[in-house]
Amino acid sequence: MSRIVVTGRIPEAGLDVLRRAGEVWAWDADEPIPDDVRDRQLATADAAVTLLTDRVDDAFLAAGPGLRVVANVAVGYNNIDVAACRERGVVVTNTPGVLTDATADLAMALTLMVTRRLGEGERLIRAGTPWQWGMFMMLGSGLQGRQLGVIGMGAIGEALADRARAFGMTIAYHNRRAVDAATEERLGARLVGLHELLETSDVVSLNCPYSDATHHLIDAAALDRMQETAFLVNTARGPIVDEAALATALRDGRIAGAALDVFEHEPDVHPDLLGLDNVVLVPHLGSATIETRSAMAELAARNVVEILAGREPLTPVSA
Numbered sequence: 141m142s143r144i145v146v147t148g149r150i151p152e153a154g155l156d157v158l159r160r161a162g163e164v165w166a167w168d169a170d171e172p173i174p175d176d177v178r179d180r181q182l183a184t185a186d187a188a189v190t191l192l193t194d195r196v197d198d199a200f201l202a203a204g205p206g207l208r209v210v211a212n213v214a215v216g217y218n219n220i221d222v223a224a225c226r227e228r229g230v231v232v233t234n235t236p237g238v239l240t241d242a243t244a245d246l247a248m249a250l251t252l253m254v255t256r257r258l259g260e261g262e263r264l265i266r267a268g269t270p271w272q273w274g275m276f277m278m279l280g281s282g283l284q285g286r287q288l289g290v291i292g293m294g295a296i297g298e299a300l301a302d303r304a305r306a307f308g309m310t311i312a313y314h315n316r317r318a319v320d321a322a323t324e325e326r327l328g329a330r331l332v333g334l335h336e337l338l339e340t341s342d343v344v345s346l347n348c349p350y351s352d353a354t355h356h357l358i359d360a361a362a363l364d365r366m367q368e369t370a371f372l373v374n375t376a377r378g379p380i381v382d383e384a385a386l387a388t389a390l391r392d393g394r395i396a397g398a399a400l401d402v403f404e405h406e407p408d409v410h411p412d413l414l415g416l417d418n419v420v421l422v423p424h425l426g427s428a429t430i431e432t433r434s435a436m437a438e439l440a441a442r443n444v445v446e447i448l449a450g451r452e453p454l455t456p457v458s459a
């Protein structure tokens with residue numbers, strides 16, 4: 141019987157599928173699994189189900205010499221050394237598709253929060269600060285007729301653009317290649333260079349994967365290109381943004397605001413961001429709905445089932 145190691149807590153929907161495929165051992169606590177416990181379990185494992193907080197590197201793979209698959213319960217897989225897995229013949233899978241709507245919803249929510257100063261308003265009330273409705277009180281920026289610039293027009297970028305269209309925004313995007321003509325037409329979206337996107341967008345949303353190529357894509361120079369009235373929204377991965385440079389740009393009013401779901405040194409947040417009112421900070425909630433997390437766990441589990449049965453995985457990733 142195959143042995144499957146699950147390195148963190150996942151919804152029952154995933155465990156149910158896994159239990160039909162083999163003997164399942166799952167770390168059942170919210171804190172990260174200690175390396176020695178993990179390594180003991182991996183020693184006899186055929187499959188590992190991992191979370192984005194796991195580092196699947198040489199040490200992980202060496203601990204699990206019998207591994208045939210690493211199924212990440214996330215669409216992003218920058219936590220996995222895919223090349224090292226491939227060298228050892230270990231298949232890597234992720235969970236695209238099932239979290240598209242939840243993540244796009246969150247990106248839209250963050251866009252509204254930061255442009256309408258909702259976090260600031262909430263903090264004001266919770267602090268017991270006296271206030272009264274006023275014509276000029278806490279004015280934000282409307283979205284109608286404004287340009288959303290999407291960096292990374294994959295499924296989540298497209299789903300966000302759909303939502304932004306419903307709010308009356310126009311869409312520009314920057315991507316390795318153009319999306320198909322029908323999608324461009326539906327979204328009224330135009331492909332532009334990165335500099336043009338940064339210089340002309342009212343809201344810049346990061347929806348690209350994290351890799352060496354996108355590390356600090358948004359650095360001081362990129363922030364300088366943005367308009368003083370523009371906002372940055374990151375629901376992708378923290379290290380795409382140079383957080384220190386962002387804190388400086390926000391403090392100096394170089395851009396109007398930012399909303400971050402992900403952080404450069406997660407779960408730590410740059411201390412300079414914490415005191416700023418023009419930044420919304422939420423703890424990596426992009427896919428955090430009950431339905432979505434169940435669907436992610438189930439898809440990861442189904443990938444394990446396929447590999448252990450000698451079939452092709454549903455959603456493999458390549459290096």
Ligand code: DGY
Binds near residue numbers: 213216376426
């Ligand atoms: C992912 O799946 O990569 C997301 O970041 C999880 O919320």
